Amino acid sequence: MARETTVNLVRDLARLSENDRTILSAYLNLRDGWKGVEEFVERRSRRLRPLLTKEEIDYFETSLSFLADFLDEKKEAGFAGPGLAFFADLGADFTRGVELTVAPEPLLAVDDQTIIHPLALELDEFEPVGVVMIDAACVRILVVAGEVKEDLNSFCEKIHHRSKKGGWSQMRYQRRRDKEIDHFVKDAVKRSVEIFKDNGIRRVLLAGRDRMVKRLEDDLPREWQDRVIGKVRWDLDSSDDIVEKIRPLVNRAERDQERLLLGRLFSELRRGELALGGIDKVQRALEIDQVDTLILSRSLDQKVIEKLTTVAESCGPDVEFIPEGNEPLDAIGGAGAILRYKIS
Known part of the structure; x- marks a missing residue:
């Protein structure tokens, strides 16, 4: 992927x-x-x-x-x-x-x-999400984007069960089991982070039983904890579709990102600082490489979307598509831009 x-x-x-x-x-x-x-x-x-x-x-x-x-x-x-x-x-x-x-x-x-715009829309709306599925002995690491999931790694460790007949005392046995789980979780974190770095993952989702998911999240580096968009209860041997299970969380993360960007856009517009609104102004800013993030309503005419997207993709700003019906964005012509710099 x-x-x-x-x-x-x-x-x-x-x-x-x-x-x-x-x-x-x-x-x-x-x-x-x-x-x-x-x-x-x-x-x-x-x-x-x-x-x-x-x-x-x-x-x-x-x-x-x-x-x-x-x-x-x-x-x-x-x-x-x-x-x-x-x-x-x-x-x-x-x-x-x-x-x-x-x-x-x-x-x-x-x-x-x-x-270009259908490809640009896919990149925006269906950003890949790194998923770590974990239980008490096995881990599955995959990347999900849109309707597609790709398994990138899986492994199991031999970890002692919760109870044991005879042998060690229960406390000694439990300490050994805890150490085995700690080693297992650290290995899962190490492999997951390496895979997600290699694949440019910016959003992470954890799936499994509550206790193991918490241990996994606690062991993630802070940078990766901040990228966790949600957690779901899951059994690795479940026949359910993980893509459908996580879709609401992925959609929510996308809507949250849109709200943040729109909030930043209108905050800058109110101050008269690093933002522009309106198709003509945005196009001129794109042409002089002034735009950091292009924000477009899907309600715009497809030819307009195609033209602005093409200019944007040739010079590098991020492109964010906003679902139809966003009244504040429509009020400024359906196109906005967060700028890299201001021209007096």
């Missing part, structure tokens, strides 16, 4: 959009299987061909052949995720595909710009 790969791809796509060339963008929903994808591509291609010039058709057909190769490769590899995206700019010798963590709205388009 290479979030960094997707981030880099979005920036590469934004740079492609700075040129006036024919570019293919495809977002494919695999909920209906490979046959559904193939039928969508064929149906959409038939509609597009009459709208293209002869030169554009040549580019289009070649791009479609690269898309078909990409789909064949994923099918042969047994890909079973919710969606795929693919982009081709033959003038730049550029073809790239990426696995998606959520099913996209199906799209196949030819334009002089890549269509």
Whole structure:
């Protein structure tokens, strides 16, 4: 689940959009299987061909052949995720595909710009969460993003049971058991932190029985304790879907982050300091690399979202999408920016 790969791809796509060339963008929903994808591509291609010039058709057909190769490769590899995206700019010798963590709205388009905002929205709304699932003897470490979970490590330790017939006194036995659990928890923390650092994880969720979850959280370094967004009661042998179990906590963390950003935006706007509101002002600030965080309402016209997102991704600010119906944001035109610096 290479979030960094997707981030880099979005920036590469934004740079492609700075040129006036024919570019293919495809977002494919695999909920209906490979046959559904193939039928969508064929149906959409038939509609597009009459709208293209002869030169554009040549580019289009070649791009479609690269898309078909990409789909064949994923099918042969047994890909079973919710969606795929693919982009081709033959003038730049550029073809790239990426696995998606959520099913996209199906799209196949030819334009002089890549269509970026669905990818940018996925990066914002479905940020990967590191999950540590623990019981009295086993740990499972995974990363969850959208509808996709990826197991990255699991291990078990031989830990003595709570009771023992004969042998040591109960107190001596319990001390040994406590030491075994301490060693086990420290090992779980060490492995989890290493994995989460390698994967750029900023949000962590703990799952298991209350007592073990507390011991795990207490052993986390302070930096990682601050990243814990929630805890859920869980049995490692449960047949329930951990993705569905944690979804409310992940959604709540996303909404909390949005509230914090909006609070900061309007606080700066009231002071007349490091913030701007309105599409035109925000676009001008993006063009001079003044924006630290771009905040967009999903109620904006898709062409406006695409334009602002493309400019933002080419110069590096974070992009945050706010659900429709946020009246304060809509009142300033649906677009706001927290700035890196102020121009007098």
